[in-house]
Amino acid sequence: MSDPHLSAADPTISELIHKEEQRQFDKVRLIPSENYVSRAVLEASGSVLSNKYSEGYAGKRYYEGQQFIDEVENLAVSRVKKLFGSDHVNVQPYSGSPANFAVYFAFCKPGDTVMGLGLPSGGHLTHGWPVSVTGSYFNAVQYGVRREDQRIDFDEVAKLAKENKPKIMWCGTTAYPRVVDYDRFAQIARDCGAILIADIAHISGLIAGGSHPSPVGKAEVITSTTHKTFRGPRGGMIMCDEKHAKAIDKAVFPGLQGGPHNSTTAGIAVAALEADTPAFKKYAHAIVENAKTFAEALMSHGFKLTTGGTDNHLILCDLTHQNVSGKIAAQALDRAGIECNYNSVPFDPRKPFDPSGIRIGTPAITSRGFGATEMKAIASWMAKVVAAPTDATLLARIAGEVSDMCHKFPAPGISLK
C-alpha cells in the first residue's frame, strides 16, 4: 500500500508495515482467526473518524459535533441488524474480549456462577478459564468435550447446569471444528434459568453468509469479534433481544468503556455492507468447502484430526502419532511459508506452551481464492514438513514453492503482485 506521508515521517515504521504486507502476501496464512480485509475496510478504519470523541450513543452523546459520527454508527448498527436479523446491536466494544466482559457486567455480580466451555476443549479464555479475569471474578463452571469423539458433551452440560444453576451460560468456541448446536444449549439454559450467550467470534462470517446455523432467536445475547471470518476491522459487537438492550448498552458504556473507536465503527459498517452480498455468501460456503477438502487431504497423508474432520472453517490436528510437538511443527511450517498456531488438543497430556496439536483454518486463504487444488498442495507440503521438521533444505524449498503459488493469487487489501 502506498504511504507517501508515513514513509517520509517515519521510514522505520513504514518499512516494517511493508515487510509485513509482503509476508502476508508470500505465505499461506492458516491461522483460523485471521483474514485479509478489503482495501475499503482499511481506508475506513484508518480515517479521520479516529480524531473524534463520541461517548454515549447516537442522539445521546456527551460531546458536540456528532452530525456525521451518529450517521456512521447508525449505519453500522442497522446493517449488522439486517444481516443477522437481531433486535438490537451494539458495535462499540473494542474487541471480542471486552464485548464478553460487558456481558458479565450486564448480568452478573462478582462471585456469581457462570458456565462455559473449558479452554482445553476449544473454549475461549473469557468463558471462565482460571487465568482470565472471568475465571477469577466469577464462580466459573467449565464443561468439556467427550473423550471418545471430542464433541461437546451435552449430558455433562445439562448435569452441570442443573447442579450449579449458572446466571449465564456461554456457548461458542475458538478451537472446535464442529457446528454448535444452539437448540440443545437453548433447551438446557431454559431448564436451569440461565441466560444463553452465544459467542460467535470465529464464525460470524459463516453465519452471515449462511454456512453455519444462526443463534439468533436461540441465544438471548450474541457476542462477536468483527475481524475473523466477518472480515472487518479489529473490533467487537454484541447483538441481543430487545429486553436486554438497555442492560447491554449500559454495560458497554459507561460500564466498561469510554469513547467508541469511530474509525473501527466505520470499518464495521463497510464490512457489513460487503457481507450482505451474493459474493460473500459464496465466500462463506467456500470456506467450509475448502476446510472439508483440506481435512480429507490431511487425513489421506496420515494426519489425525480432532473429531475426525470439520464442519466449519477450522481443523485441529493431533500430532501425537507423528512424534512431533505442536510447537516444533508450527515453527517448521512457518519456515516453510505455512503459518499456523500450535494448540492444545482435548485431554492433551502436554503443556499449553508446547502442546500436541496445531490449529489451521481456511478463512484467509479462501479470501485469496484458493480452491481444492491448493488445499491438496498445502496438505502435501504439511505432511513433508511434519515428517522432517529440522530439514532446513526441505523447508526452504517448500517456502519457495509456497511463495510461487501465493503469487498466482491476489490478496484483498494488498496491492503486491
Ligand SMILES: *Cc1c(COP(=O)(O)O)cnc(C)c1O
Ligand atoms: C477471538 C475470540 C475472542 C476474543 O477476541 P479478541 O478480539 O481477541 O479479544 C472471544 N471469543 C472467542 C470465541 C474468540 O474466538
